[in-house]
Amino acid sequence: MRVKICGITQPQQSIAIASLGATALGFICVPTSPRYVTIEQIQAAIAKIPDKIDRIGVFANSNISEITQIVIASNLTGVQLHGDESPEFCHKLRQSLPHIEIIKALRVRNLEHLQTTANYIEYIDTLLLDAYHPQQLGGTGQTLDWQVLQEFSPIRPWFLAGGLTPDNILTAVNQIHPSGIDLSSGVELSPGDKDLDKVGLLFERLNSVFV
Numbered sequence: 001m002r003v004k005i006c007g008i009t010q011p012q013q014s015i016a017i018a019s020l021g022a023t024a025l026g027f028i029c030v031p032t033s034p035r036y037v038t039i040e041q042i043q044a045a046i047a048k049i050p051d052k053i054d055r056i057g058v059f060a061n062s063n064i065s066e067i068t069q070i071v072i073a074s075n076l077t078g079v080q081l082h083g084d085e086s087p088e089f090c091h092k093l094r095q096s097l098p099h100i101e102i103i104k105a106l107r108v109r110n111l112e113h114l115q116t117t118a119n120y121i122e123y124i125d126t127l128l129l130d131a132y133h134p135q136q137l138g139g140t141g142q143t144l145d146w147q148v149l150q151e152f153s154p155i156r157p158w159f160l161a162g163g164l165t166p167d168n169i170l171t172a173v174n175q176i177h178p179s180g181i182d183l184s185s186g187v188e189l190s191p192g193d194k195d196l197d198k199v200g201l202l203f204e205r206l207n208s209v210f211v
């Protein structure tokens with residue numbers, strides 16, 4: 001299972017989190033976020049991590065040229081679109097960045113909204129489901145209604161996000177069986193400052209089930 005730890009801002013924490021078992025690190029490229037990082041900060045954070053670790057930039061309602069410039073300059077392997085990007089936007093981004101993983105995040109309001117994921121399938125590689133919050137785009141610590149997701153089985157791989165913590169992770173994955181999980185505020189001391197003890201506990205619990 002893929003495990004993405006998102007909202008990393010510090011190089012030492014990148015290295016530690018990769019060595020604890022993360023398969024992907026996420027960097028917030030949304031200027032209004034308290035976890036926002038510049039190209040230079042991403043470069044520093046990924047300089048010493050193994051090539052096999054995915055490096056995902058998180059964007060929300062940015063334009064294609066801005067995303068393309070940041071992806072290339074920061075040497076990212078993937079883009080997470082966390083705003084209101086349309087299927088057509090994903091299609092255009094694919095043309096601009098043909099070899100980059102495109103992850104479309106949906107902040108799920110209800111079951112009907114969940115069905116809109118079908119419109120994206122042909123233009124993306126991976127889906128990500130996060131909780132809806134009326135004021136914040138992400139990193140809210142709010143969980144989705146997992147009951148609604150029990151029947152969710154798209155033809156693309158998908159990450160479960162939203163309010164995951166070392167305490168609820170085994171319940172979540174046993175109940176829903178996503179292809180990957182994505183955690184941010186649930187393994188933090190404060191926005192952008194990861195709690196390495198909590199990250200360690202997360203992998204201890206995952207390894208007790210998945211090894």
Ligand SMILES: O=C(O)c1ccccc1N[C@@H]1O[C@H](COP(=O)(O)O)[C@@H](O)[C@H]1O
Pocket residue numbers: 006007026028030033034035058059060082128130137138139140141142161162163164182183184185186
């Ligand atoms: O973390 C942020 O600040 C952020 C800002 C803008 C868009 C997305 C953001 N984070 C994403 O939110 C989800 C869930 O976070 P949490 O575990 O509930 O804290 C995750 O996918 C982050 O990539």
